[in-house]
Amino acid sequence: MAKRDFPIEVTAPDIAPYRAGNTGIDYVTTFDSDRPGPHAMINAVTHGNEICGAIALDHLFRHDIRPVRGKLTLAFVNHAAYRRFDPARPRDNRRIDQDINRVWADDILDGPGDTLELRRARELRPLVETVDYLLDIHSLGTNCPALLLCTGQPKETALARAIGFPAHVILGRKRRSRKRMIDYGPFADPATPRTGLLVECGQHWARQTAVNALDTALRFLRGLDIIDQATLARHVSDRLPVPQRTLRITGAVELQSHDFAFRDEFHGLEHFPRAGTVIARDGDADIVTPHDDCILVMPNARAKKGMRAVRFARLVG
Template sequence: MISAIIHGNEICGAFALDQLLASGFTVDRGRLILVFANTIAFLRFDPSRPYASRFVDEDMNRVWSVDLLEAPQQSVELARAREIRPFAESADYLLDLHSTSLPAPPMLLCGTHVKGLDFAQKMGYPSHIVADAGHAAGVRLRDFAAFGDATSAQIAMLVECGQHFDSNSPAVALNTIFAFLRAADMLDSVPKDVPDLPPPDTQCHIKVTDVVTTQSNRFAFTRNFQCFEKVAKGGTLIALDGTRKIVSPYDDCVLVMPTQQPVQGQTAVRLGRYVVK
């Protein structure tokens, strides 16, 4: 299963899936499910307000706990997630296509289990692998049910294809799709008419050790950090959350996807370190 527009303003995945459908693409083995997830939010996209259509009622990538899906709560995103649930449960492999609000290198988020890291390395694309457990605010589709179970053979990847409106992000999404399908042994070769991006010389692996969740509405970074920027010294002040000081927990700490406008209760940044084989 390949899903796009879990967030309505992350349009690169929709472009990639549309290209697959328009070309008549088929896999060599197995069954491929393509999901346009948050279509209501997507159809509200306004180029003059490009971030307003991320969701309608709530973040659709925080609703994927079984308890919440089976609870009485109602929202546009929950209703759609409940429709998608049986398809996700039936998938041996899942790829969820995303993009970032700030410029960032493409990256695979593989979860914390060995099965995810092994599959990400088998894909060989894109260049960065991030192993993290998700968000305090809710469960991602990537971590839903068996995908987040170390003992299950079902595997899910989340790919960030670069900045939302980077002209290269649809090509990154498409190349990631083909890397995913080949790793899942569903595809023997990439179609000739696909714009190919050079594979990375090597993949680097970042293990997230800390997730900084905002506790106040006065969170601010000490400066404009970039994704994958390395803080050399442990104990360096990197942000203030009201009166709470956020410091790098160790030397050579890597900042993963620092958020431009952190919202109380949401992830502001992930902190990790490079893993050397």
């Protein structure tokens, strides 16, 4: 049975005006306030079909939102994949050769691999080395509320609280392989204050997802005191703070077969009070909730053998 897909409610902005930038790296612009302060970076289109971030950065550029202290870098990470976005086939341009958000380890960046995404990561790397605070904007395949993802370090939860948005903060685990940019060197090192967060703003092409992307970007900059309160108030969709809930990842399901199906249409954040509740079938095996008060995070009904189909979490705050 063909899986139902979601409508495209947003238009992918033309990012050609941002190609030249001012950093010597295509599609990367740094605004310097010439005042002391941190270097913040906001990334869009790390995955080419996740266009909410491009809409958010386009807004920041067009409305002259600039740092009042420190520096602000705006980057269209996988611009080559993004520029292939086709509303008729909106899932086909997540990447070109490989996922650029799985290569952020020194041995891979320094290794022999030669893909479009590796070349781009190597081009960005010297700049990333200078970043104090990173916000990497993404979106999801399901109709899920926005999620702020981190590796579970105290410096990350402190920044998440300073941002105060979105409502759900997901504490993951430190990765040993397939590293994302937020897992890269200093961001993963608890001895430095440098911090990376990843936001999943909602379903890839929903109107609200682009609103969430801009709201997160603005609140990130306000949380770091890089924009003032008046700028935030002018551009944010809702000035009221949201109560935040924190969830800790407790496990994940990697598919063992090519024959996988969830028991229901899950979008993420579904709550199951009892351990042992069947949520999916993988080949001949039931997949059950591993503990009481289990919450599903980022279910992927399109996952294939060897891929992660869902994560489990519990509420911790």
